[in-house]
Ligand SMILES: [Zn+2]
């Protein structure tokens with residue numbers, strides 16, 4: 145976490161004037177944003193628009209985690225990376241693009257996979273975590289690390305023409321394990337490489353995810369703790385559904401947790417966090 | 428309009444592979460996108476994310492209209508422009524950024540205001556129009572030009588913590604004048620400079636607007652013709668309301684139109700299309 | 711004589727809500743009167759009872775000012791007779807001010 | 813003996829819908845039976861009547877497979893007794909498969 149910030153410079157007042165004038169945010173909210181740090185797990189289809197709007201809004205520090213390199217087939221949805229970045233680490237490419245947009249934001253690239261050995265330490269260094277990852281083991285890893293470190297987690301996902309968004313472990317809300325105590329059978333999980341995704345669908349979800357992060361960081365509170373937003377891009381329909389609350393018998397956030405250290409999530413899920421060749425199934 | 432495209436190169440197949448695999452789009456939809464042209468009216472908070480995702484998706488040609496130059500106070504929401512572009516025309520800055528993302532897209536910057544003298548000619552050169560403007564006279568001008576030229580219009584707006592989206596003049600749907608036959612009193616209109624706007628709100632709306640444009644261009648049809656999407660960023664709520672249909676007595680798209688040429692929209696609305704000093708009011 | 715009516719009068723946040731004393735959704739009980747309650751009467755009632763200040767930002771003549779959309783149960787009032795629509799118990803009337811910012 | 817029940821069984825597009833023969837929303841009439849219809853019985857009925865192929869992508873044991881959320885009238889079934897929830901006429905049961913892509 146960053147030290148508190150007590151005043152805005154003349155340049156900051158000018159730069160953020162259009163949001164400072166909002167009574168819901170104001171100078172107080174802007175100071176909170178500037179003193180806040182966000183860990184972005186995944187600099188792909190969700191992470192690109194999310195990081196873009198967090199940097200634009202003046203969040204103090206952004207940690208950018210991605211072990212992957214930019215490929216041509218990413219560019220239909222991963223809009224921070226340009227053609228000239230092909231072959232570079234996504235974390236570095238994203239940091240460079242964000243620096244052009246707002247040089248005052250500290251961008252810290254981590255060009256490596258998030259692992260059980262590193263995740264807890266990393267999550268502890270940030271105030272809010274955005275799960276923009278693309279696989280099941282990482283989603284359990286990020287959630288467990290957020291519970292153990294006591295950090296709120298804003299989670300989004302997108303596939304084909306659909307997207308989902310929710311907030312985990314915010315105040316008394318559920319964590320990922322409360323809602324999904326058991327991982328799905330590996331053969332039922334479809335990734336974007338196999339199932340495809342229309343690029344603007346993670347665009348919509350990444351922006352909504354950024355909005356939830358900004359509201360948490362500015363002290364306004366999120367809208368989707370304990371509920372799930374479903375988006376169907378073909379019909380343009382949004383639907384909000386009510387999730388369960390925190391489970392007192394949850395193995396990680398419950399009253400008597402048995403998961404007190406990070407585990408081997410690839411073994412737990414029966415699939416790899418980095419392998420691109422997962423099997424294609426209907427759902 | 429561009430000539431039809433009949434096949435994809437190996438590089439295009441690789442680049443767009445994640446959306447080609449979608450049965451709703453497929454090679455046929457991608458060929459349609461590549462042969463389509465979109466006029467983006469306004470390269471600000473809505474136009475930036477919209478143009479970004481249209482270019483990423485492989486739309487053939489993007490016309491970028493904006494008479495304004497990049498200012499520091501734009502950057503909290505106008506994410507295509509970087510700090511280094513301050514003072515440059517937004518149309519040129521946007522074209523340069525889009526070229527880095529997808530060099531195959533033809534970006535045509537028009538660093539000038541859309542006027543009654545130029546609008547019809549310009550609109551006729553494109554297949555779909557996106558209204559990303561920020562003032563009432565331009566909204567009437569764009570809509571009338573789309574009706575006279577027979578082009579569908581995807582319209583979005585954002586202010587403070589709210590956004591609206593709809594599609595005008597698509598097949599038998601209403602035009603802007605069907606819904607708003609009389610302009611609002613000038614003193615009731617708030618602009619982003621006065622009312623403020625959280626940057627990610629036009630981000631969400633611009634992405635949804637891009638999605639509607641892509642569905643029209645790919646032949647899937649829009650979701651919001653004749654209906655209006657309302658978004659409240661503070662509560663995260665989306666709401667869809669049913670608009671009227673086309674009015675047979677509409678002065679421009681009705682059965683006996685009296686508006687057959689573009690007019691003086693600043694006089695009609697009693698306000699300026701380019702002046703930043705409009706009066707602040709509650710609504 | 712027509713009985714009492716309960717309706718919901720709603721202004722969306724940031725817009726008409728501000729005119730309605732900062733409350734987004736008002737539950738409104740309309741008194742009995744000789745003629746049925748229609749939207750024309752409701753606007754007069756709103757002007758008298760809800761609009762705390764600057765009614766000209768909301769009302770123009772006997773209708774709403776241009777730029778405000780009126781939704782009766784989430785559908786455009788133009789589909790339902792506009793000012794002449796006769797209110798039913800539990801109807802929801804939503805006023806939306808159009809945004810123009812980009 | 814409990815009477816016939818009408819329910820809506822829905823799989824969201826791209827997910828469970830595909831298992832339900834490509835139809836997003838099924839209106840389902842459940843026959844009279846001795847015991848009340850609960851979600852446990854409904855899953856057996858769905859397996860027999862709606863799942864055209866690969867039921868293992870949907871069912872595991874006597875419940876849905878991990879990764880599928882069950883919503884009864886748009887709220888998590890965990891709030892309502894899960895398998896033991898007794899269906900009411902016109903209930904809507906929605907199956908959502910979680911997405912993991914980014
Ligand atoms: Zn938990």
Ligand SMILES: [Zn+2]
Nearest residue numbers: 602605677680
């Ligand atoms: Zn019309």
